[in-house]
Amino acid sequence: MIEGLLIGLSTAFSIQNLLMVIGGCLIGTFIGMLPGLGPMSIIAIMIPVAISMGDPSAALILLAGVYYGAIFGGSTSSILLNAPGVAGTVASSFDGYPMARNGQAGKALTIAAISSFMGGTVGAVLLMIFAPILSSVALLFHSAEYFALMVVGLSAIAAFAGTGNVAKAVMMTLIGLMMATVGEGALFNMPRFTMGLLDLQSGFSFITLAMAMFALPEALFLVMNPGRTKTGDGGTGKIENLRISASEAKSIAPVIGRQSVQGFFIGVLPGAGATIASFLGYAVERNIAKGEEQAEFGKGSIKGLAAPETANNAACTGSFVPLLTLGIPGSGTTAILLGALIALNVTPGPRLMTESPDIFWAVIISMYIGNLVLLILNLPLIPYIAKVLQIPRNYLIPFILFFTLMGSYIGQNNATELLILVGFGICATILRFADYPLAPLLIGFILGSMLEDNFSRSMQLADGWGFILDRPMTLGLLVIAALLVIVPSYRARRARARQAGVADGD
Amino acid sequence: MALDRWIALVIFGVTCAYGYSAFFTMDQLLPPFMQRNPIWPSTFPKVIAVLTLITSLVVLLGLEKASGEEKTPDIDYRRLGDYKIGKALLLLGLMALYALALRPLGFLLSTVAFLSIGAVILGERKFHYLIPIAAVAAGVVWYLVEGVLGIFLRPWPFFVG
Numbered sequence: 001m002i003e004g005l006l007i008g009l010s011t012a013f014s015i016q017n018l019l020m021v022i023g024g025c026l027i028g029t030f031i032g033m034l035p036g037l038g039p040m041s042i043i044a045i046m047i048p049v050a051i052s053m054g055d056p057s058a059a060l061i062l063l064a065g066v067y068y069g070a071i072f073g074g075s076t077s078s079i080l081l082n083a084p085g086v087a088g089t090v091a092s093s094f095d096g097y098p099m100a101r102n103g104q105a106g107k108a109l110t111i112a113a114i115s116s117f118m119g120g121t122v123g124a125v126l127l128m129i130f131a132p133i134l135s136s137v138a139l140l141f142h143s144a145e146y147f148a149l150m151v152v153g154l155s156a157i158a159a160f161a162g163t164g165n166v167a168k169a170v171m172m173t174l175i176g177l178m179m180a181t182v183g184e185g186a187l188f189n190m191p192r193f194t195m196g197l198l199d200l201q202s203g204f205s206f207i208t209l210a211m212a213m214f215a216l217p218e219a220l221f222l223v224m225n226p227g228r229t230k231t232g233d234g235g236t237g238k239i240e241n242l243r244i245s246a247s248e249a250k251s252i253a254p255v256i257g258r259q260s261v262q263g264f265f266i267g268v269l270p271g272a273g274a275t276i277a278s279f280l281g282y283a284v285e286r287n288i289a290k291g292e293e294q295a296e297f298g299k300g301s302i303k304g305l306a307a308p309e310t311a312n313n314a315a316c317t318g319s320f321v322p323l324l325t326l327g328i329p330g331s332g333t334t335a336i337l338l339g340a341l342i343a344l345n346v347t348p349g350p351r352l353m354t355e356s357p358d359i360f361w362a363v364i365i366s367m368y369i370g371n372l373v374l375l376i377l378n379l380p381l382i383p384y385i386a387k388v389l390q391i392p393r394n395y396l397i398p399f400i401l402f403f404t405l406m407g408s409y410i411g412q413n414n415a416t417e418l419l420i421l422v423g424f425g426i427c428a429t430i431l432r433f434a435d436y437p438l439a440p441l442l443i444g445f446i447l448g449s450m451l452e453d454n455f456s457r458s459m460q461l462a463d464g465w466g467f468i469l470d471r472p473m474t475l476g477l478l479v480i481a482a483l484l485v486i487v488p489s490y491r492a493r494r495a496r497a498r499q500a501g502v503a504d505g506d
Numbered sequence: 507m508a509l510d511r512w513i514a515l516v517i518f519g520v521t522c523a524y525g526y527s528a529f530f531t532m533d534q535l536l537p538p539f540m541q542r543n544p545i546w547p548s549t550f551p552k553v554i555a556v557l558t559l560i561t562s563l564v565v566l567l568g569l570e571k572a573s574g575e576e577k578t579p580d581i582d583y584r585r586l587g588d589y590k591i592g593k594a595l596l597l598l599g600l601m602a603l604y605a606l607a608l609r610p611l612g613f614l615l616s617t618v619a620f621l622s623i624g625a626v627i628l629g630e631r632k633f634h635y636l637i638p639i640a641a642v643a644a645g646v647v648w649y650l651v652e653g654v655l656g657i658f659l660r661p662w663p664f665f666v667g
Contacts, residue, residue, distance in 0.1 A: 048655065048657075049655060052655045052656065052657070165570065166570065167561050167564040167565050167569070167570045170561050171514070171517065171561040174554055174557055174558040174561060175517065175558065177554050178521070178524060178551070178554050178555075178558060181550065181551050181554070185547075187547075188547040190547055192532065192548075192551070193524065193527060220594045220597070220598070223593050223594045223597060223628065224589035224590050224591055224593070224594050225588075225589055225590075392630075393628065394625045394628040394629055394630035395625055395636075397597075397624065397628060398597075398621045398624030398625050398628070399621065399643070401597060401601060401624060402617065402620060402621060402624075402643075402647075405601060405604060405605070405620075406647065406651070409608070410651060410655065410657055413657060413658075415605050415606070415608050415609055416605075418602075418604065418608070419602060419605045421601075421605075422598055422601045422602050422605065425598070425601075426598060430509075431513065434508075434509040434510035434512075435510060436510065452550045455545075455550055456550070459545040459549065460543070460544060460545055462544075463544050464544045489570045492570065493570065
């Protein structure tokens with residue numbers, strides 16, 4: 001581990017990679033503030049840039065920097081404008097925005113930055129401890145268990161994404177898997193479901209799909225409903241006095257401590273991620289706060305801001321655990337990172353740590369550096385970066401659309417891809433209208449080929465479906481996957497039946 | 507019928523076509539030596555097709571109802587009339603036109619046109635700001651893509667060379 005750490009340190013501290021972290025954080029913060037471009041879209045736009053660098057560790061470091069920057073940028077717009085750019089920072093606006101309105105915008109940003117820094121740092125330490133342990137356990141897995149594990153991951157993502165409506169989320173996951181089978185897979189060397197179209201021979205591009213699923217519908221919603229954001233009104237006010245007092249620091253310290261750990265473990269769970277971690281963190285801290293402090297939540301409490309900020313950054317770090325150790329992404333963003341890694345010929349999984357220690361450790365070290373950059377570089381720059389919020393939407397929206405087009409064009413160098421993007425974008429917007437979650441579709445799509453690979457290998461080794469029963473762990477995991485999907489539906493049904501029963505009785 | 511169930515119906519239809527292709531047409535092309543394999547190219551799609559058909563039926567028939575109170579969706583399609591849907595459709599059309607014009611018109615011209623017309627659709631009328639900004643942005647992006655990333659983008663229309 002020490003040796004790996006040293007390799008990671010030397011890789012991450014090379015001039016090129018330091019520039020990557022700094023650049024990534026700045027770009028991420030800058031774009032993350034804009035409405036309509038969440039971390040997923042920003043990372044998808046940056047992937048062609050990262051891939052063209054050719055160095056997987058530099059690419060991943062850049063993308064991780066962008067990810068952190070985007071989350072931080074999202075918090076900034078939550079606090080200053082009550083317009084969260086990202087779902088994970090919605091909870092930050094509960095107390096951050098009242099603070100800004102009370103003239104404490106500078107203090108709120110400092111608390112957000114310190115909490116994010118601490119959350120990210122504690123998360124990175126926990127990642128360093130748990131990732132190698134999980135990797136060594138995962139090395140014992142066969143393809144059958146991998147297959148089952150991926151099914152568990154997908155079910156958990158569907159169960160979380162589709163709260164109250166799991167069937168919809170499961171359907172989206174399955175459509176993602178279906179889309180992954182289009183094109184000529186490496187496994188069978190024959191085109192499938194291409195309908196004779198040459199453009200579909202290599203399958204759909206995941207960057208196009210990511211743009212179409214997230215950036216495009218969001219931009220279209222901004223067009224359709226101008227009241228959706230408050231950008232362009234220039235009403236950010238003055239950001240001054242970034243200092244916090246010693247007593248304030250003392251009062252948020254325990255919150256940060258608790259939420260770093262809690263957020264990290266929520267982030268590790270597939271499907272949970274930063275959004276749930278931040279809401280849960282806020283709720284837990286409000287519940288354990290006493291009397292006066294509790295009454296202050298929602299009116300500008302510094303604890304109420306520190307809790308979600310710490311938790312969402314710790315969860316972002318936590319979400320790297322399943323990605324780096326199992327190769328299974330737990331969230332849309334890590335799924336896009338997985339896609340980027342595959343494009344760079346790196347297969348994340350338990351062997352990553354032993355086969356490419358430079359990548360594995362460099363990413364972890366760069367997380368520290370990224371958090372530090374956010375604190376010491378981005379924070380003082382915030383008053384200037386926040387000017388981006390004053391860009392009028394008449395200019396902003398065409399640019400967002402242009403960047404989605406460019407992202408998918410650069411990835412494939414093919415104008416037909418742009419038409420596919422528009423087509424999928426329309427479908428995704430309609431799906432959003434009907435409240436279908438889209439992240440499961442993208443995760444299903446990205447995991448699809450790996451899932452089929454492991455499925456096929458297990459079928460081949462066991463000469464048929466026997467692999468499900470051959471090893472008890474496979475069966476156990478598949479049962480867990482089924483329960484994850486069935487239990488919430490069943491409970492919702494029962495609750496409804498009970499409600500209906502009560503109503504009848506009345 | 508609510509929009510989500512109409513969508514489930516469409517997905518049901520698409521999955522039927524997908525499943526038909528997996529169950530009845532793909533295996534005919536399989537060379538004889540591969541037929542002895544326990545896994546065929548159609549095996550995984552068959553499993554997916556069956557599962558998707560089942561879940562789309564669950565949604566279509568409303569077997570699973572959302573628990574608790576109705577969640578207010580992100581954006582409500584029942585209020586579609588209140589939204590500026592025309593502008594969104596125009597922008598989508600503009601994106602499709604951009605895709606078709608990129609090769610023949612070249613990157614710079616089509617991008618300047620896209621950014622300017624896009625802003626005009628949204629109500630911008632200050633052309634003395636708009637066109638220079640669009641031109642500078644197109645130039646910078648072209649330089650970054652071609653010069654820094656090394657990806658070829660034809661800058662000028664086909665007749666200029």
